[in-house]
Amino acid sequence: MSDKATAVAPANIAFIKYWGIRDSDQTLPYNASISMTLTACVSRCTVELLPEGPGELEVLVRTDGILAPAPPGFSRGIERHLLRLKTWAGIRGTFRVATENSFPTGAGLASSASGFAALTLAAAAALGRPLKSRELSILARSSGSGSAARSAFGGYVEWPDDKGEGSARQLAEASHWALSDVVAVVSSAPKEVSSREGHRRAPGSQFFARRLERLGEKLRRVRAAIAERDIGDLGSILEEEALELHLIAMSSRPPIFYWTAGTIAVLRSVRRLREGGLAAYATIDAGPNVHVICPSDEEVGVAAALRELNEVESVIVDRVGNGPFLTEDHLV
Ligand code: PMV
Numbered sequence: 001m002s003d004k005a006t007a008v009a010p011a012n013i014a015f016i017k018y019w020g021i022r023d024s025d026q027t028l029p030y031n032a033s034i035s036m037t038l039t040a041c042v043s044r045c046t047v048e049l050l051p052e053g054p055g056e057l058e059v060l061v062r063t064d065g066i067l068a069p070a071p072p073g074f075s076r077g078i079e080r081h082l083l084r085l086k087t088w089a090g091i092r093g094t095f096r097v098a099t100e101n102s103f104p105t106g107a108g109l110a111s112s113a114s115g116f117a118a119l120t121l122a123a124a125a126a127l128g129r130p131l132k133s134r135e136l137s138i139l140a141r142s143s144g145s146g147s148a149a150r151s152a153f154g155g156y157v158e159w160p161d162d163k164g165e166g167s168a169r170q171l172a173e174a175s176h177w178a179l180s181d182v183v184a185v186v187s188s189a190p191k192e193v194s195s196r197e198g199h200r201r202a203p204g205s206q207f208f209a210r211r212l213e214r215l216g217e218k219l220r221r222v223r224a225a226i227a228e229r230d231i232g233d234l235g236s237i238l239e240e241e242a243l244e245l246h247l248i249a250m251s252s253r254p255p256i257f258y259w260t261a262g263t264i265a266v267l268r269s270v271r272r273l274r275e276g277g278l279a280a281y282a283t284i285d286a287g288p289n290v291h292v293i294c295p296s297d298e299e300v301g302v303a304a305a306l307r308e309l310n311e312v313e314s315v316i317v318d319r320v321g322n323g324p325f326l327t328e329d330h331l332v
Contacts (some may be wrong), residue, residue, distance in 0.1 A: 004048040005125030006331065009117035009324035011041040011103070011110035012150045013181050013283065013291050015222050015238045016215070016276035017245045018159065020202035027146045028124065030203070032161045034171070034222050035150045036293075038181060039321025041103040043111065045118035046138050046331040047082075047126040048096040057082065062100035062331055070099075080144040082123055088139065089127040097123075098331035100171035103316060109289060110151075112195075116143035121324050136324070137167040144196065154323030156226045174320045177229045180299035182280075182292040183316040184306045186262030193256045195286040201252035208248055231295055235281030238293060242283040249286070258287055262311035266290040273305055303328075 012019035039113040057079050059070040070078075082095055120140040122242055124131045126152070130137065137152035137159075149168040150157045155176060159168040202208055218237055226232035249256040263284065268290055270282040280294040280302050294302050303315050 001129065002328060004045040004046065005122045006044065006126065006143065006226065006327050006329060007113045007118045007122060007324055008327055009151050010038045010154075010321050011043075011114040012037045012147065012157065013110065013293070014147065014285065015234065015283065015293075016219055016242065017241055017285070019147050019199065019245050019248060020163075021146065021196075021209060022197035024200070026166065027141050027144055028166055029146055029159065029161050031212055032219055032312035033147070033150070033157060034156070034158045034219065034226075036145070036156055036179060036181065036320050037151060037154050037174070037323055038318045039174075040318040041101075041109060041114065041316065043099060043101050043114035043118040043181075044327075044329075044331060045115070045319065046097045046120045046126065047122040048127045048332070049091075050096060050155075052093055057094060058096045060098040060099060060332065067098060068330065073109045077144070078119060081119060085120065085123045085127065085139065086140055086179070089124070091127050095126070104185065105190065108323045109183065109185075109287065110147060110285065112143075112145035113147040114153045116140050116145045116148040117324055118236075119143070121326065122149070125326055130326070131215060133170075133323070134167045138165055141166055146152070146199075149314050152324065154321060155197065156320070158223070170227055171223060174322050177226065177295040177320070179231075179320050180294055180296045180302075181318045182278060182294065182299055182302045182306060183318065184266045184290045184292065184312045185269050185314045185316065185317045186290070186311050187288050191258065191287045193258075193286075198249055198252070198256055198286050201254075202248050204253040205248045205251040207244075207251055209243055211248060214227055224246055231279045233280075235279065235293065238283045239281050245286075246284065258284070260288040262309075263288045265288060265309055265311040266292075269305060269309055273302060278302060
């Protein structure tokens with residue numbers, strides 16, 4: 001018997017950030033987060049369940065159309081998650097996995113969220129247990145990438161901090177509001193400090209408790225801004241949020257500096273774009289690259305301005321999208 005399944009899952013960009021892990025065994029956050037699911041930045045993953053035997057897990061990565069064995073560090077996270085999924089399904093066997101990202105890996109572009117959401121959806125299908133979005137959210141999160149919980153849904157998504165099962169939920173479908181995420185890539189090199197480590201250090205910042213106190217109001221405003229399609233209100237909060245995440249990171253012990261000179265050049269440029277009348281607002285995850293959120297009818301102007309900057313290596317134009325799906329378009 002051989003069962004093969006392929007899933008495509010998108011990255012997401014957080015408007016309200018998940019930063020700080022309350023329960024690292026269960027991957028549960030200190031605070032609720034809200035994001036937009038993307039459409040161009042995706043991971044594709046094929047999982048094949050092989051017959052019982054002595055075989056080892058094989059993990060292949062496809063880059064520029066070429067399949068090659070994955071580096072050991074990359075395979076370990078996949079192996080741990082597949083073990084968890086086999087226990088959940090009560091099925092034995094070994095796997096062959098092939099994976100591909102449409103964007104740079106490990107550079108603060110949420111490759112772990114899309115990667116683990118795709119792996120979870122494909123592996124569960126290969127194990128004969130296709131998942132609903134809510135189950136996918138819970139299982140993908142158990143990989144250790146909390147933001148993968150949000151990639152289980154399309155559109156606008158909240159991952160609450162309640163004491164429940166830890167599933168994210170959809171706030172609005174993608175069709176509710178056409179927003180774009182124009183990513184200015186200032187470095188595609190993998191980051192030096194993982195977000196896992198950033199989450200662990202966050203509560204050591206003297207500003208962490210204060211952030212949590214004020215977050216309820218910000219969450220309410222972001223939910224309202226999404227419901228009312230108010231880019232001005234959403235934009236001012238998401239910029240504040242990005243600065244706050246990095247304030248916490250820079251005041252953690254030891255401090256973490258994700259920004260480069262290029263990051264600041266892009267932030268300045270976004271301010272100039274606003275002065276010129278574009279509704280463009282910047283947010284930054286755990287890396288140096290800047291995500292510029294704007295109404296989709298302004299994405300061409302925003303992308304053109306960002307491409308002009310010497311500090312920008314490349315620009316990725318992405319939009320709100322519909323979430324993960326299974327496909328017959330296998331990688332192997
Ligand atoms: O899911 P993780 O552990 O990779 O953490 C993601 C953290 C941020 O991207 C910085 C914020 C977020 O909410 O996506």
